[in-house]
Amino acid sequence: MIESSLKFDPKRDEINVLAEEMVFLPASNQKKLEKRNPKVVMLIVGLIIGAALLSLMIGLLVWHFHFRPDNRVKKMYNGYLNITNKQFTEELEDSDSEEFKTLAATVEEMLQETYTKTDGLAPYYVQSTVTAFSEGSVIAYYWLECRVPPEKEAELDKAVGALSVLSRSHPRFFSKSLRVNNMVIDRADPRKVKPPKDKSCSYDMHATPGTNSTFTSPGFPHSPYPADSWCQWVIRADSDHILELNFVTFDLEKICQNDFVTVYDSLSPIEKREITERCGVYPPTNALKLISSRNVMLVTLITDDNENYPGFKAVFRQLPKRKECRKVLEGSGVFSSPYYPAYYPPRADCTWILRVPPSMKVKVVFKVFLLQELKDGVCKDYVEINNQRICGKKPVLVLLGEGNEMTVKFHSDAAESDRGFSATFESYDANKPCPDEFACTSGRCIGKDLVCDGWNDCGDNSDEINCNCKEDQFHCGTGLCKSKFWMCDGVDDCGDNSDEESCQCDPEDMKCANGRCIPEEQKCNQVDDCGDRSDEKDCQHESMSVTCTASTYKCSNNLCIRKKNPECDGTRDCADGSDEQNCSCGFRPYKHSRIVGGVDAEIGEWPWQVSLHVKNHGNTCGASVISNHWLVSAAHCFQNTFGTKYSDPNLWTAYLGLHVQLELNDRVVKRDIKQIIVHESYNLQTFDNDIALLELSSPVAFSNVIQPICLPDATHSFPVGKSVWVTGWGKLKEDGYEAKVLQKAELRIIKRPICNTLLSSTVTSRMLCAGFLSGGIDACQGDSGGPMSSVEGNGRVFLAGIVSWGDGCARRNKPGVYTKAAKFRQWIKMRSGV
Structure with a gap:
């Protein structure tokens, strides 16, 4: 009956079906149903609670190990260690060889055993990975990976550092099969971390005896290097050799945080073995040439995701390792840091014993001295003479010995090299150290x-001490004599500001609270020009609109702002941003560390410099690039003379990107002149309005050696005392020979009233006066029309002036005069559209 009642019959109606399906069975013991046994109830409850707790524990464990956020930080360290009971074999160069894999596994097992027993490190240890081997007996390079809570990072760094120190000072057995000492390990720069097993963009190379080998960044020279790349080149030489690496082309982004090349004296990218880190662009004349201390070198290229550049081309070769760097030199001669002018190698120690005749003493003159600066008050790389250690970057340095023999020692540490030094030595008579000359205390003659004469020619002011001031000089508080021309010009020439105190200021100057005079345009420029900040008090916000005057900068929206020289300074000051528009100028791709008294410029150091040639007569004038088809020069270059029509454009040829006269290469661009526009108010007698525009026959493409200079706004200020640079191929001295290599010299802007008292013609408000009253440095014939360049605080360069006229070349108290470019900004715009 029960069985049949569970069957479904579609013929029955719904109520009957439900009634038939509901069957109640009688209970066999009614009392048991009403009351269960307490023990059974407790057991059931216990099982339920236990199951719940077990489920909770399992859930917590699953969450902890699979779903809980891991806030530990991945920390990478890299380093190397010496294995003293193994000998290096050629097979260990190949990471795919069985010998490499076997030794790597042994070293990694040893490192794991060591680090998992090291206090402060063991809880965070993940793994160690060997990446390379080299001679020495065998040097193993490896990465160490740890994971540590953020609050424990410093503790971990300290533990790793302590282990490295202990290993170097206490050689010991780390395992049964390996004897290890000299372990160097340090925190890896996060920018330079790459998975150790990642072999993409990784290259292994070995120098070939007697030949040069080449490698380039990916894509060079046909395309820029790739974005977000991490490339490395492992370079080796034969045993008992070192490596010379020369970057013949180097063109990377100028911000090293984005794209950079690092070179290591190691096969591991460890900072303690970093030779140098570089970015930007270097010209062939200032190329990077690096030397290793042993037979390995590692080069890495790291780039970000934008603004990729051409990259580099590098050449390397192997050189025999010097067994000893010790020489005895007698009489006179030249000596230098190892491999100069290449960067000196790390871990170098050299000694020179200099001897002169017994009756004489030794004088050493360092003509170049470029060593690493002091670090933590200590010279890491240094030259030691007379128990004195010297480091850093020095001008001409002269040292005198106490007898006829001098010992010079040179030392470099394991990282960060520089160009080193070049020195000469000679004998001198202590009674007559400078025959027919003045002997400076520094040893210079x-x-x-x-x-x-009011100038610190010795470098230590010893030529200006205990002087009786002349009529045209005044006494500084320091006891020095200075030219009266420098009084109250806003520049501290005395060193104690005594030449700038209690000044009667000119009408166009502002008087500071301390009595100093500064140009009015320096007020409220966010620079403490007074020295007591009185020029920066009660100033409105620079970007706030102010009443327009002749000295305020006008934005494109016709509103004026107080800030001086706001154009192209990297800060948006105008509400419409017009002060930062049209700023593709004044950039010098190459970085570098006519000029009478000047020095050779580097290739591309002044990429707007143009050489103007009169056909069949060579360099005649200079000019500046202001756009891809316009140049600016001096009007007096194009004045007709008897027999020569200099105003004819067909007479001229412009050479852009030129460095050495008559040396044309693929960097130099030659253009004819389409038209010459001379300022209509140019005065042939006074040189007033001495400016001209030249249109090229066809546009030029900008490059590392051809760039436009920035044109200053009419309100742009180039204050008295400011340093500027003048360049050209003009005569090296009055009535002398012209320069073949582009010359550069640093000058100083002089007050116009002072120049008017010195020069034979009037210096008008449309001119700038610059030079040194002591003479010796100036522009000269052949420099006319060239640029006077002003490097602003952000590194951008503006055209301050155009070489115009002067009384002779580099005469004392005869500074040069330059056309003031800012006065002609609107004229240039109107005539050329630039």
């Missing part, structure tokens, strides 16, 4: 006519 200068002409007697330079003594007490």
Whole structure:
């Protein structure tokens, strides 16, 4: 009956079906149903609670190990260690060889055993990975990976550092099969971390005896290097050799945080073995040439995701390792840091014993001295003479010995090299150290006519001490004599500001609270020009609109702002951003560390410099690039003379990107001149309005050696005392020969009223006066029309002036005069559209 009642019959109606399906069975014991046994109930409850707790524990464990956020930080360290009971074999160069894999596994097992027993490190240890081997007996390079809570990072760094120190000072057995000492390990720069097993963009190379080998960044020279790349080149030489690496082309982004090349004296990218880290662009004349201390070198290229550049081309070769760097030199001669002018190698120690005749003493002159600066108050790389250690970057340095023999020692540490030094030595008579010249306390010899002339020619002011001031000089508080022309010009020439105190200021100047005078345009420029900040008090916000005057900068929306020289300074000051528009100028791709008294410029150091040639006569004038088809020069270059029509464009040829006269290469661009526009108010007698525009026959493409210079706004200020640079191929001295290599010299802007008292013609408000009253440095014939360049605080360069006229070349108290470019900004715009 029960069975049949569970069957479904579609013929029955719904109520009957439900009634038939509901069957109640009688209970066999009614009392048991009403009341269960307490023990059974407790057992059931216990089982339920236990199951719940077990489920909770399992859930917590699953969450902890699979779903809980891991806030530990991945920390990478890299380093190397010496295995003293193994010998290096050629097979260990190949990471795919069985010998490499076997030894790597043994080293990794040893490292794991060591680090998992090291206090402060063991809880965070993940793994160690060997990446390379080299001679020495065998040096193993490896990465160490740890994971540590953020609050424990410093503790972990300290533990790793302590282990490295202990290993170097206490060689010991780390395992049964390996004897290890000299372990160097340090925290890896996060920018330079790459998975150790990642072999993409990784190259292994070995120098070939007697030949040069080449490698380039990916894509060079046909395309820029790739974005977000991490490339490395492992370079080796034969045993008992070192490596010379020369970057013949180097063109990377100028910000090293984005794209950079690092070179290591190691096969592991460890900072303690970093030779140098570089970015930007270097010209062939200032190329990077690096030397290793042993037969391995590692080069890495790291880039970000934008603004990729051409990259580099590098050449390397192997050189025999010097067994000893010790020489005895007698009489006179030249000596230098190892491999100069290449960067000196790490871990170098050299000694020179200099000897002169017994009756004489030794003098050493360092003409170049470029060592690493002090670090933590200590010279890491240094030259040691007379128990004195010298480091850093020095101008001409002269040292005198106490007898006829001098010992010079050179030392470099394991990282960060520089160009080193070049020195000469000779004998001198202590009674007559400078025959027919003045002997400076520093050991330098200068002409007697330079003594007490108001200029620190010795470098230590010893030529200006105990002087009787002349009529055209005044006494500084320091006891020095200075030219009266420098009084109250806003520049501290005395060193104690005494030449700038209690000044009667000119009408166009502002008087500071301390009595100093500064140009009015320096007020409220966010620079403490007064020295007591009185020029920066009660100033409105620079970007706030102010009443327009002749000295305020006008934005494109016709509103004026107080800030001086706001154009192209990297800060948006105008509400419409017009002060930062059209700023593709004044950039010098190459970085570098006519000029009478000047020095050779580097290739591309002044990429707007143009050489103007009169056909069949060579360099005649200079000019500046202001756009891809316009140049600016001096009007007087194009004035007709008897027999020569200099105003004819067909007479001229422009050479852009030129460095050495008559040396044309693929960097130099030659253009004819389409038209010459001379300022209509140019005065042939006074040189007033001495400016001209030249249109090229066809546009030029900008490059590392051809760039436009920035044109200053009409309100742009180039204050008295500011340093500027003048360049050109003009005569090296009055009535002398012209320069073949582009020359550069640093000058100083001089007050116009002072120049008017010195020069034969009037210096108008449309001119700038610059030079040194002591003479010796100036522009000269052949420099006319070239640029006077002003490097602003952000590194951008503006055209301050155009070489115009002067009384002779580099005469004392005869500074040069330059066309003031800012006065002609609107004229240039109107005539050329630039």
